[in-house]
Amino acid sequence: MTNIYYKILIILLLAAPLLAQPIKSRQDLRESEKSRFNFEKSAFINAPTPNQRLFDITSYQLDLDLYPDQFLLRGAVTINGKSLTNELDHIEIDFYHVLSVDSILQGRSTLPVNHKNGIIDIILNNVINIDESFSVIIYYHGDPEEGRYQSFGWSDHGSFNTPIIWTLSEPYGSPVWWPCKDDPKDKADSVYINVTVPPDLIVASNGLLSGVSRNREGFTYHWKTHYPISTYLVSLAISNYEQFSDWYSYSSDDSMEVTYFVYPEHLNAAKENLSITVEMLEFYASIFGEYPFIDEKYGMAIFPWSGGMEHQTITSYGYGLIWGNHRYDFINAHELAHQWFGDCITMRHWSHIWLNEGFASYAEALWFEHINGKNAYHNYVNRWDAIPLNPKISFYHRSETGKFRNRSR
Numbered sequence: 001m002t003n004i005y006y007k008i009l010i011i012l013l014l015a016a017p018l019l020a021q022p023i024k025s026r027q028d029l030r031e032s033e034k035s036r037f038n039f040e041k042s043a044f045i046n047a048p049t050p051n052q053r054l055f056d057i058t059s060y061q062l063d064l065d066l067y068p069d070q071f072l073l074r075g076a077v078t079i080n081g082k083s084l085t086n087e088l089d090h091i092e093i094d095f096y097h098v099l100s101v102d103s104i105l106q107g108r109s110t111l112p113v114n115h116k117n118g119i120i121d122i123i124l125n126n127v128i129n130i131d132e133s134f135s136v137i138i139y140y141h142g143d144p145e146e147g148r149y150q151s152f153g154w155s156d157h158g159s160f161n162t163p164i165i166w167t168l169s170e171p172y173g174s175p176v177w178w179p180c181k182d183d184p185k186d187k188a189d190s191v192y193i194n195v196t197v198p199p200d201l202i203v204a205s206n207g208l209l210s211g212v213s214r215n216r217e218g219f220t221y222h223w224k225t226h227y228p229i230s231t232y233l234v235s236l237a238i239s240n241y242e243q244f245s246d247w248y249s250y251s252s253d254d255s256m257e258v259t260y261f262v263y264p265e266h267l268n269a270a271k272e273n274l275s276i277t278v279e280m281l282e283f284y285a286s287i288f289g290e291y292p293f294i295d296e297k298y299g300m301a302i303f304p305w306s307g308g309m310e311h312q313t314i315t316s317y318g319y320g321l322i323w324g325n326h327r328y329d330f331i332n333a334h335e336l337a338h339q340w341f342g343d344c345i346t347m348r349h350w351s352h353i354w355l356n357e358g359f360a361s362y363a364e365a366l367w368f369e370h371i372n373g374k375n376a377y378h379n380y381v382n383r384w385d386a387i388p389l390n391p392k393i394s395f396y397h398r399s400e401t402g403k404f405r406n407r408s409r
């Protein structure tokens, strides 16, 4: 993640016009930033719980119907897992008390709903032994923006107040809008994301689009990814996007699509801004190894935020960064580098997030060395040295005891 408000320490003068720009959304994004790492602490419990250490997630399927006019999400999430123990008789799934659980199914059996302290405790209808698999479906509904957890937004953009529906779940926000085992080290092998939206909206998400089907409500976009993925990297970005693509040629006869989802009102500016991305991909692949999700895609989707977020295969990129020039290329480079450091290689525990951010920030400097030479690298890094670490800019993480600790960046 890059938060522009941290970066203003470094680029105060350059960023000044951005801060002056009006932000069109239902929320004050600056306020949302302040609160992002100060989630209501009582909402969280240990992650993983002792029970969650007894099973391994294999895949998720998210079937989500979105009604932006009513600020309503109706969801059905299928959770497939495997037992790591004998006689597993219940599973604990993270889901905050923002949305309401309607029912839970295991096969044809309806299971009791027991939703307390941010956990759905699902009593399975049979005991699962080691290496055996299980599958449950959780049905739920509500407004995921309620409670101002800032991981899901019904925002708008443009002169006609077109919806832009977005998610940003890092670090603990996924269970605000979908039930999951929210532990970054238990990656699902596959995630299927089927989202139904009104006809004028386009859904950008992780992996590859396997199809778009028409139905009574509008269109359903079917996305799927078969690379291991942590829950905080699962993303939705939905609007009346204009789409365009570049191609990253990684061998003499193979290439991967690089897809951009941008607001129509800044299409030309976005084409200029993002035109550098394939060159960055080529550079990072040359020094880090091949792009880790080469069989799927790299994408970027504009959202109403003040920075970028490295959602796996689909970075969310702030609309305020689109200026028709290359002023914020460092954010583009940073989020792209996270695909290797953060997404492909992920910390086991949130206290190690500095590794993700450290590598991605170092990668920014490497990019500037690549295009401007060694002095540019040193100048870039030296600016960081001049900034004393501020203990107030910190990251809260859940310790094993459930207590929050304050980590300096």
Ligand SMILES: [Zn+2]
Binding pocket: 001, 002, 334, 338, 356, 357, 360
């Ligand atoms: Zn970052």
